Amino acid sequence: MTTSSEGPTSTTHYKITLHRSAIGLPKRYKDTLISLGIRRRGGIVFHEHCPSIAGKILRVKELVKVENVTSDQVKTPREIHQSRQPVRGYVIKKKFWESGATSSTSWLDGL
Numbered sequence: 001m002t003t004s005s006e007g008p009t010s011t012t013h014y015k016i017t018l019h020r021s022a023i024g025l026p027k028r029y030k031d032t033l034i035s036l037g038i039r040r041r042g043g044i045v046f047h048e049h050c051p052s053i054a055g056k057i058l059r060v061k062e063l064v065k066v067e068n069v070t071s072d073q074v075k076t077p078r079e080i081h082q083s084r085q086p087v088r089g090y091v092i093k094k095k096f097w098e099s100g101a102t103s104s105t106s107w108l109d110g111l
Contacts, residue, residue, distance in 0.1 A: 015067040
């Protein structure tokens with residue numbers, strides 16, 4: 001009899017990252033990557049542990065990096081996209097008219 005203890009530290013998903021390109025490889029490798037849901041180099045997908053996914057990972061093991069993660073570490077594609085976005089815009093440290101300058105060339109007065 002087997003008992004499984006699903007605790008907060010048990011790994012339930014694979015985090016699969018494509019590290020090497022499939023350019024120049026046979027079509028079956030490219031098809032395997034597509035079936036895993038990986039479209040481009042650096043792409044990340046999450047899959048639950050199951051024998052079919054494990055077999056696909058073994059077929060392309062030279063191209064991917066696989067990590068076991070818990071279910072609370074799994075991200076949706078939108079969350080992955082948001083984490084890669086840089087902070088937009090800029091920060092204004094000091095406004096010109098609040099600095100006490102009377103003209104735009106007032107910094108030349110001290111020279």
